[in-house]
Amino acid sequence: MIHAPHSNKVNHASVSVYCRIRPLSSRDDDRKVVSTPDTKTVSLAHGGEHHTFAFDRIFDSKATQQDVFEGVRVSRCVCDVLGGYNATIFAYGQTASGKTHTMEGGNIFHPLKSGVIPRAATALFRACSHAPAYIEFAIKVSFVEIYMERIRDLLDTFGRKRGNLRIRENPNSGVYVAGCTETFVTNENELLICMTDGRKSRATAATGMNEGSSRSHSVFCITVQQRNTETEAKRVGKLVFVDLAGSEMARKSQAVGLQLEEAKNINRSLSALGQVINALTDEKKVHIPYRDSKLTRMLQDSLGGNAKTGLIVTISASAENASETLSTLKFGQRAKAIKNKPKVNERKSVEELTTLLRKAEAAIDMQSAYINALELQVTSGNETGHSGTPNGSDAETMAAILQLQQQKILSLTEELAEEQAESKRCNKEVLDLTALLHEKEELLLDARNFMEEVEAKMEKAVREQAGMLAQNRLLVKAKARVEEKAHFKVRELELRLEKANAVDERLRKEDAEYAVISQGASRSSTAKLAIEGEVNSLKHPSTLDQITLQRLPEHSSMTKHLKLEHQHRKLITDLSAQCGLVDQLEREIKGSAVGTSLVTSKEGQHMCSLRQRLEQLVAVHRQLLRKYAALELNLGEATKMIMLRDERIFQLEHQSEKRHEGFTAECQRMSALMNDLDLKLLNKKTRVEKVLARPRTLRGGQKDARAHAQKAAIWWNNELSSASQADLLGHSSIAKAS
Numbered sequence: 001m002i003h004a005p006h007s008n009k010v011n012h013a014s015v016s017v018y019c020r021i022r023p024l025s026s027r028d029d030d031r032k033v034v035s036t037p038d039t040k041t042v043s044l045a046h047g048g049e050h051h052t053f054a055f056d057r058i059f060d061s062k063a064t065q066q067d068v069f070e071g072v073r074v075s076r077c078v079c080d081v082l083g084g085y086n087a088t089i090f091a092y093g094q095t096a097s098g099k100t101h102t103m104e105g106g107n108i109f110h111p112l113k114s115g116v117i118p119r120a121a122t123a124l125f126r127a128c129s130h131a132p133a134y135i136e137f138a139i140k141v142s143f144v145e146i147y148m149e150r151i152r153d154l155l156d157t158f159g160r161k162r163g164n165l166r167i168r169e170n171p172n173s174g175v176y177v178a179g180c181t182e183t184f185v186t187n188e189n190e191l192l193i194c195m196t197d198g199r200k201s202r203a204t205a206a207t208g209m210n211e212g213s214s215r216s217h218s219v220f221c222i223t224v225q226q227r228n229t230e231t232e233a234k235r236v237g238k239l240v241f242v243d244l245a246g247s248e249m250a251r252k253s254q255a256v257g258l259q260l261e262e263a264k265n266i267n268r269s270l271s272a273l274g275q276v277i278n279a280l281t282d283e284k285k286v287h288i289p290y291r292d293s294k295l296t297r298m299l300q301d302s303l304g305g306n307a308k309t310g311l312i313v314t315i316s317a318s319a320e321n322a323s324e325t326l327s328t329l330k331f332g333q334r335a336k337a338i339k340n341k342p343k344v345n346e347r348k349s350v351e352e353l354t355t356l357l358r359k360a361e362a363a364i365d366m367q368s369a370y371i372n373a374l375e376l377q378v379t380s381g382n383e384t385g386h387s388g389t390p391n392g393s394d395a396e397t398m399a400a401i402l403q404l405q406q407q408k409i410l411s412l413t414e415e416l417a418e419e420q421a422e423s424k425r426c427n428k429e430v431l432d433l434t435a436l437l438h439e440k441e442e443l444l445l446d447a448r449n450f451m452e453e454v455e456a457k458m459e460k461a462v463r464e465q466a467g468m469l470a471q472n473r474l475l476v477k478a479k480a481r482v483e484e485k486a487h488f489k490v491r492e493l494e495l496r497l498e499k500a501n502a503v504d505e506r507l508r509k510e511d512a513e514y515a516v517i518s519q520g521a522s523r524s525s526t527a528k529l530a531i532e533g534e535v536n537s538l539k540h541p542s543t544l545d546q547i548t549l550q551r552l553p554e555h556s557s558m559t560k561h562l563k564l565e566h567q568h569r570k571l572i573t574d575l576s577a578q579c580g581l582v583d584q585l586e587r588e589i590k591g592s593a594v595g596t597s598l599v600t601s602k603e604g605q606h607m608c609s610l611r612q613r614l615e616q617l618v619a620v621h622r623q624l625l626r627k628y629a630a631l632e633l634n635l636g637e638a639t640k641m642i643m644l645r646d647e648r649i650f651q652l653e654h655q656s657e658k659r660h661e662g663f664t665a666e667c668q669r670m671s672a673l674m675n676d677l678d679l680k681l682l683n684k685k686t687r688v689e690k691v692l693a694r695p696r697t698l699r700g701g702q703k704d705a706r707a708h709a710q711k712a713a714i715w716w717n718n719e720l721s722s723a724s725q726a727d728l729l730g731h732s733s734i735a736k737a738s
């Protein structure tokens with residue numbers, strides 16, 4: 001006997017309901033109205049009555065995130081999903097009762113604080129890593145929210161599909177959100193990153209009851225696709241986590257304006273959910289109002305559909321929330337009565353179906369042969385009955401046999417019909433699959449053509465990219481050159497500044513030297529000439545050129561000043577040329593930035609770094625300009641000082657000239673005096689010699705003459721020594737004066 005395949009068997013499973021009690025917060029009334037007699041019962045005292053509810057598991061306020069994960073048996077849900085089932089876990093409860101805390105947790109990356117979703121991700125990837133090597137997995141996630149009756153894609157980073165997505169239904173894959181972003185993930189971390197990205201886009205707000213209240217229902221879906229590489233059989237399972245927005249009373253949450261509108265929408269969709277649950281648990285109701293809200297439409301497979309569903313109701317133990325707690329617990333109790341029909345989403349491979357078909361045909365053949373044999377036996381029995389007269393017991397036995405045979409025939413005919421139907425179904429499936437195969441082949445062909453087109457485009461893009469890269473490289477080199485030049489110019493400017501300082505220093509020294517120089521009349525006159533030349537060229541600065549500079553005396557301060565000015569002018573020209581180069585570079589970089597907008601993000605980064613370097617260059621350029629301005633200022637001051645010094649030099653020269661003239665006149669006067677003295681001496685000497693040469697006969701006057709001659713000699717010697725002393729004094733006084 002052939003049994004129906006596993007996929008066709010429908011097991012009814014009721015929704016598992018769990019209850020988590022949130023610890024009292026500072027905002028809460030201290031009076032507790034909730035108690036937990038045991039791990040499966042929760043009791044609420046409200047309105048003078050005790051309401052008791054039984055659930056699959058109760059988590060009190062001390063329960064940890066791991067306790068909840070284990071108690072809700074999320075790992076089993078993960079196994080179900082890997083087995084090809086759809087599973088849904090959703091959290092329902094009053095606002096601020098801890099739904100998001102339970103589903104996502106305080107910190108999704110923290111080992112203790114993470115909630116059900118991150119832990120399920122860990123379990124899923126661990127299970128995949130332990131699967132046989134011939135099973136291939138593809139895991140993708142989607143994250144949407146239902147905000148004010150609009151479905152928004154939370155993973156759509158560009159916000160194109162945030163508007164309002166549509167819900168569609170497919171006989172194979174069930175209810176799904178059309179066009180929502182599905183991101184493939186290869187590990188737990190990637191999944192958590194997707195979740196973090198989605199959480200950032202979620203609509204939350206601070207209300208009177210919760211600092212970070214979710215203003216929307218969020219649906220996080222993990223789809224696990226499996227392929228058996230040996231048999232080509234495929235399986236798909238979905239793990240859906242729904243964090244519902246909390247029901248709230250406007251009075252308590254103090255919602256006004258947009259928040260009030262949000263609260264109304266939340267309450268409306270939650271009441272639609274309640275209606276669906278009521279209809280599902282009421283045997284008389286035939287119509288289930290799934291289409292009354294986006295929320296119920298999305299949860300259609302999870303409520304009364306083909307998914308395995310777990311519901312976590314979150315409540316507050318505080319007396320002030322007792323009425324909301326009661327309604328939450330009632331909701332959980334009703335939901336517990338919902339019966340789902342979980343089924344495996346599996347597609348058998350063509351080989352598997354062909355084998356099944358062959359088996360079915362063989363069974364049909366065997367049964368047909370058996371029926372024929374039985375028919376023959378019946379016919380021959382009848383014939384035997386006609387030929388003789390059977391006794392009573394024989395007749396009874398015959399009747400029993402006939403009855404048995406008829407029953408057998410009946411059951412065999414039924415089985416045959418079943419097998420034929422199965423065979424027909426298999427045949428149809430084979431035909432469908434063959435058609436699908438052809439369709440896929442065509443699609444594959446299209447895809448191949450498309451791929452070829454894409455490849456050609458890619459090649460072109462790569463070529464263009466390479467061109468752009470080369471251009472970028474050139475730009476970078478040009479930038480480096482400009483940078484180098486800028487650095488060089490800065491260094492040059494610094495050197496020039498140092499030189500200017502040195503010139504200043506040397507000018508100071510020259511002042512001192514000049515005093516000595518001015519002593520020499522000839523040198524002074526040369527200097528005078530040079531200064532005159534300098535003054536003339538200063539009067540006509542426009543005529544100053546390199547040749548003029550070369551012609552001027554090297555040691556002259558004016559020459560140095562003019563040289564410095566010439567250098568500065570050259571520097572201005574250089575700097576403006578550099579400015580032009582930098583501007584051109586900026587323009588080129590801007591141009592290339594526009595051109596490279598389609599280039600990969602790596603190049604974008606490169607461009608960014610280029611831009612940064614350009615900015616640095618511009619900063620250096622500005623610094624240079626500032627330095628240049630400072631230099632110009634220094635130059636102005638230096639020019640002023642040089643002018644003052646030149647004036648002083650001019651005055652000194654004037655004085656020196658005057659003194660020189662005085663000195664020359666004094667020298668002339670002294671030499672005239674000396675000549676005069678020499679003449680006088682010569683006369684006296686001659687007279688003395690004459691006296692000494694007189695004859696000795698003149699006895700009478702001989703002694704007198706001798707005495708006179710001696711007196712004259714003494715006078716002469718005295719005159720001579722006083723004259724030489726005066727001469728010496730005269731010389732020293734001139735030296736002092738000069």
Ligand SMILES: Nc1ncnc2c1ncn2[C@@H]1O[C@H](COP(=O)(O)OP(=O)(O)OP(=O)(O)O)[C@@H](O)[C@H]1O
Pocket residue numbers: 021022023061093094095096097098099100101102106210212213214215244245246247314
């Ligand atoms: N079991 C718990 N243990 C510790 N803190 C909790 C627990 N449950 C909730 N909280 C804290 O209570 C606050 C409200 O929780 P949460 O945001 O999860 O509520 P909610 O039901 O999602 O609210 P809403 O419907 O407004 O979004 C948070 O600060 C959260 O950390």
